[in-house]
Amino acid sequence: MSPEIRSQFPILEQTINGKPLVYFDNAATAQKPLAVLDASRAYYTELNSNVHRGVHYLSRKATDAHEHAREVVAAHFNAPHTHELIFTSGTTDGINLAADTLALSGRIKSGDRVLISGLEHHSNIVPWQMLCQQTGAELDVIPVTDSGEWDLSNIDSLITERTKVVALNHVSNALGTINPVETVIPKAKAAGALVLLDGAQSAPHMKVDVQALGCDFYVFSGHKTYAPTGIGALWGKEEILNSLPPWRGGGEMIKEVTFEKTTYNDLPFKYEAGTPNIEGAISLAAALQWMQQVGLDTIANHEHELLVQATAAIQEIEGVKIYGTSEHKAGVLSFGIEGIHHYDLGTLIDNMGIAVRTGHHCCQPLMARFGITGTTRASFAIYNTAEEVDTFIAALKKAAMMLR
Ligand code: PMP
Numbered sequence: 001m002s003p004e005i006r007s008q009f010p011i012l013e014q015t016i017n018g019k020p021l022v023y024f025d026n027a028a029t030a031q032k033p034l035a036v037l038d039a040s041r042a043y044y045t046e047l048n049s050n051v052h053r054g055v056h057y058l059s060r061k062a063t064d065a066h067e068h069a070r071e072v073v074a075a076h077f078n079a080p081h082t083h084e085l086i087f088t089s090g091t092t093d094g095i096n097l098a099a100d101t102l103a104l105s106g107r108i109k110s111g112d113r114v115l116i117s118g119l120e121h122h123s124n125i126v127p128w129q130m131l132c133q134q135t136g137a138e139l140d141v142i143p144v145t146d147s148g149e150w151d152l153s154n155i156d157s158l159i160t161e162r163t164k165v166v167a168l169n170h171v172s173n174a175l176g177t178i179n180p181v182e183t184v185i186p187k188a189k190a191a192g193a194l195v196l197l198d199g200a201q202s203a204p205h206m207k208v209d210v211q212a213l214g215c216d217f218y219v220f221s222g223h224k225t226y227a228p229t230g231i232g233a234l235w236g237k238e239e240i241l242n243s244l245p246p247w248r249g250g251g252e253m254i255k256e257v258t259f260e261k262t263t264y265n266d267l268p269f270k271y272e273a274g275t276p277n278i279e280g281a282i283s284l285a286a287a288l289q290w291m292q293q294v295g296l297d298t299i300a301n302h303e304h305e306l307l308v309q310a311t312a313a314i315q316e317i318e319g320v321k322i323y324g325t326s327e328h329k330a331g332v333l334s335f336g337i338e339g340i341h342h343y344d345l346g347t348l349i350d351n352m353g354i355a356v357r358t359g360h361h362c363c364q365p366l367m368a369r370f371g372i373t374g375t376t377r378a379s380f381a382i383y384n385t386a387e388e389v390d391t392f393i394a395a396l397k398k399a400a401m402m403l404r
Pocket of ligand 1: 027028089090091092093121123124169171172173198200201221362
């Protein structure tokens with residue numbers, strides 16, 4: 001990683017408790033480069049105006065910028081059509097959009113099945129449980145192996161003609177596992193199920209091509225791809241989105257409103273009720289363009305190198321257990337140290353300037369699978385360095401000695 005990349009993240013220059021900040025909580029949210037902060041500021045200093053309905057100059061400029069952002073985001077994921085890209089507030093919002101509209105559509109019936117996996121974040125569990133409650137469908141779960149991977153030995157009995165939706169984690173936020181979605185998606189499609197991929201952790205770490213993946217929906221959050229919070233997107237196949245009912249009602253999503261009857265707007269606006277997060281969409285496009293400039297492969301390779309370094313070094317600490325030992329992992333190192341509570345460990349190393357996440361990572365069923373309440377999780381981004389990994393390991397050793 002070149003120093004020029006690091007210098008684009010002013011927040012990383014600060015000290016915490018007198019120690020240089022080591023920010024290893026990137027799976028929760030990533031820091032923002034100057035290119036994104038500049039795009040955000042330029043929007044508010046030069047363009048701010050409401051979109052799509054103004055006759056005046058600024059409104060036209062803001063609309064153009066917002067719709068150009070949609071083109072950039074759609075192209076980044078190789079979406080076949082720009083109007084298939086719906087701006088959302090993030091992954092949770094996108095999954096709820098898909099689950100709610102599927103429930104409303106009437107295409108899921110009592111006795112149908114929805115398949116998820118044991119690696120899911122709560123936001124790819126709860127909306128499907130709610131859909132099941134509304135429709136009488138039932139949830140199936142792909143089990144997880146000791147290495148934190150999907151156990152696909154019974155996948156053919158888990159995907160049947162009753163399976164209507166398969167909603168899967170692409171990359172695990174809790175363990176880092178890169179899941180073999182390319183094995184499961186064709187099976188789901190062959191059974192006639194719709195496939196949604198939770199891309200919250202794949203979008204920040206790898207090249208994603210929704211056409212090559214063959215999924216029907218892909219959702220992600222901008223704040224993990226170096227963009228601000230409050231913006232994300234759902235990509236969905238045109239014919240499916242057109243066949244689903246609208247979701248939230250209000251301005252923008254309508255063609256014509258009378259008290260007797262309302263007709264709805266075309267994609268993507270049908271699913272974008274109300275004033276959108278205009279600055280967020282523009283900043284998201286700037287973030288994805290920044291990632292393209294750095295190089296998606298460069299990002300993935302750099303994070304992988306840090307993961308390999310940290311994984312080797314952490315084994316020197318007595319009593320360490322790594323959760324998630326797949327060979328196919330993004331830059332996430334989740335672990336416990338015998339006899340030490342993850343919260344105590346996280347608090348102690350925070351005193352040393354190191355930001356990690358502790359707890360269940362919104363994956364309580366996965367924690368239950370391993371018989372634990374939580375882990376300590378270090379997660380890497382392009383701006384992290386090998387020296388920071390050394391600092392982190394040294395801090396863990398010190399903290400482990402103090403806590404034992
Ligand atoms: N799924 C996964 C795999 C995640 O990592 C996250 C965020 N931790 C989410 C869903 C939810 O994302 P958001 O809170 O941005 O909606």
